[in-house]
Amino acid sequence: MFGNYYIYDSIAPIADLIKGSLGYDDEFIGAMYSVYSVAAVVILLIGGVIIDKYGTKKSILVFGAICTVAAALTASSSDKYVMLAGRVLLGIGSEPLIVAITTSIAKWFKGKELSFAFGLNLTIARLGSVAADNSPSWGSSFYGDWQSPLYLAVIISFACLIGGVVYYFLENFAEKNYELGEAGETDKLDLKGLFKYNKTFWFVVALCVTFYSAVFPFRSFAIKFFMEAHGETREFAGFLNSILPLSAMIATPLFGLLVDKVGKRALFMFVGSVLLLPVFLMMTYTDITLYVPIAMMGIAFSLIPAVMWPYVAYIVDEKKLGTAYALMTLIQQVGLAGFNWMIGYANDYSSASAANPGGYALGMWIFSSLGFFGVLFSFLLHKADKEKVKS
Numbered sequence: 001m002f003g004n005y006y007i008y009d010s011i012a013p014i015a016d017l018i019k020g021s022l023g024y025d026d027e028f029i030g031a032m033y034s035v036y037s038v039a040a041v042v043i044l045l046i047g048g049v050i051i052d053k054y055g056t057k058k059s060i061l062v063f064g065a066i067c068t069v070a071a072a073l074t075a076s077s078s079d080k081y082v083m084l085a086g087r088v089l090l091g092i093g094s095e096p097l098i099v100a101i102t103t104s105i106a107k108w109f110k111g112k113e114l115s116f117a118f119g120l121n122l123t124i125a126r127l128g129s130v131a132a133d134n135s136p137s138w139g140s141s142f143y144g145d146w147q148s149p150l151y152l153a154v155i156i157s158f159a160c161l162i163g164g165v166v167y168y169f170l171e172n173f174a175e176k177n178y179e180l181g182e183a184g185e186t187d188k189l190d191l192k193g194l195f196k197y198n199k200t201f202w203f204v205v206a207l208c209v210t211f212y213s214a215v216f217p218f219r220s221f222a223i224k225f226f227m228e229a230h231g232e233t234r235e236f237a238g239f240l241n242s243i244l245p246l247s248a249m250i251a252t253p254l255f256g257l258l259v260d261k262v263g264k265r266a267l268f269m270f271v272g273s274v275l276l277l278p279v280f281l282m283m284t285y286t287d288i289t290l291y292v293p294i295a296m297m298g299i300a301f302s303l304i305p306a307v308m309w310p311y312v313a314y315i316v317d318e319k320k321l322g323t324a325y326a327l328m329t330l331i332q333q334v335g336l337a338g339f340n341w342m343i344g345y346a347n348d349y350s351s352a353s354a355a356n357p358g359g360y361a362l363g364m365w366i367f368s369s370l371g372f373f374g375v376l377f378s379f380l381l382h383k384a385d386k387e388k389v390k391s
Contacts, residue, residue, distance in 0.1 A: 001101060001121060003064075003159030004094050005128030007071045008036070010153035013136050013238050015224040017146035022078050026221070026352065030344025032087045033220050037337035039091025044330050051100050056107065057171040059100040064164030066093030071157035075150030095333075097160070104167070108174070119253050126245040131156075133223070133242035136234040143234065200315050201324065203381040204308060207269060207374055208328050211304055213335040214276065214370040215297070217343045219244065221363070229357035230283075230290065240294055247298035248305070255306035265311045266385035270378040272303040277371040280364040342366065 011018075015029045051059045070093055074086030101121065109117040135142070135149060142148040219241055226237035259268055279293035309325075316324040343363045346352075352359030 001125040002128040005125045006132045006156045009129045009132035012223050021146045026344040026347035030340040033340035034337040036087045036091040037333040039088045040095040040333045056104040057168045061164035061168045063093045063097035064160035067160040068157040071154045123249045126249040129245035130242045133238045136238045200384045206377040209335040210370045210374040213339040214367045217339045228354040244301050248302045251302035252306045255303045265307045266382040268307045270382045272300040273374040273378040276300040280367040284364040
């Protein structure tokens with residue numbers, strides 16, 4: 001998981017180098033994230049079936065190896081189609097790898113330390129994002145050109161392959177020596193059940209799409225934005241971008257505990273949405289220290305997911321839960337594919353650059369619009385939740 005997340009986030013620290021050295025535009029940078037999401041949408045339809053058929057140890061090994069090959073392919077050439085092919089391959093390997101690892105955790109820890117195991121898994125994954133964002137600092141010797149940081153990502157991607165090999169032998173040993181737990185069903189998309197969910201679920205899905213479509217595409221361009229619009233160094237810009245996954249590692253479990261104690265899940269999601277709404281315009285039109293909007297975004301990034309994903313389990317029948325999560329993830333990836341490309345196109349349309357930092361304003365208005373819809377959907381969710389309590 002560490003290697004997986006590192007590979008995905010390895011593009012953001014070199015976005016300006018790819019543009020400056022290779023002559024590609026921001027639309028291409030966005031496309032590198034978009035094609036990943038398109039591939040993820042396709043593989044989400046069949047990934048669960050593959051894992052069920054071949055088992056977790058083979059699936060983790062194969063999909064981990066695909067991630068390593070994807071990192072190598074992306075770094076191997078300056079040809080845009082080769083680089084995009086590498087990101088497509090990463091989408092094919094990365095998403096089912098996450099599902100396979102989730103399934104294996106459920107299999108071995110169900111009825112024991114399951115929540116802790118899932119939390120530890122997410123923490124290690126987020127560490128990969130933090131490491132990638134901060135690689136200009138700890139791996140500064142690799143940042144003399146656009147390609148060397150991608151070679152660094154290839155080295156780290158071997159964590160996916162080696163982890164898969166180690167897990168294969170660990171599970172072989174465990175199957176012979178320990179009693180095997182029963183895993184929950186792998187998340188699969190049941191097309192027949194798509195329209196059987198109530199409006200509360202669809203409000204959650206809408207909030208999921210608007211929230212992640214604002215946060216992750218922003219992260220795709222954030223380092224470049226901080227450098228060109230705010231004059232920050234690559235190292236400090238990377239650190240600012242890493243605050244989001246770093247805060248999520250620490251605060252998400254704490255917010256989860258708080259909400260478990262207090263309840264009022266829809267209200268907490270509304271508060272998180274309101275926090276996110278002004279941050280993009282604050283970074284565009286004010287001179288306030290970047291720590292303030294980034295801190296607000298970090299709180300929202302920790303709070304909303306901590307409430308949103310478990311909330312689905314309260315509003316969806318257990319028999320439909322796997323389909324519900326698969327559907328949420330699929331629609332989320334569709335949103336990411338569209339908005340990563342859209343922000344890149346908007347930056348190019350407005351000629352966003354160090355010479356024209358005002359060109360970033362259009363993209364930031366798009367993010368703010370998503371923030372507005374996030375507030376709207378969370379308000380409707382809160383209203384529906386109150387009506388449900390009264391009834």
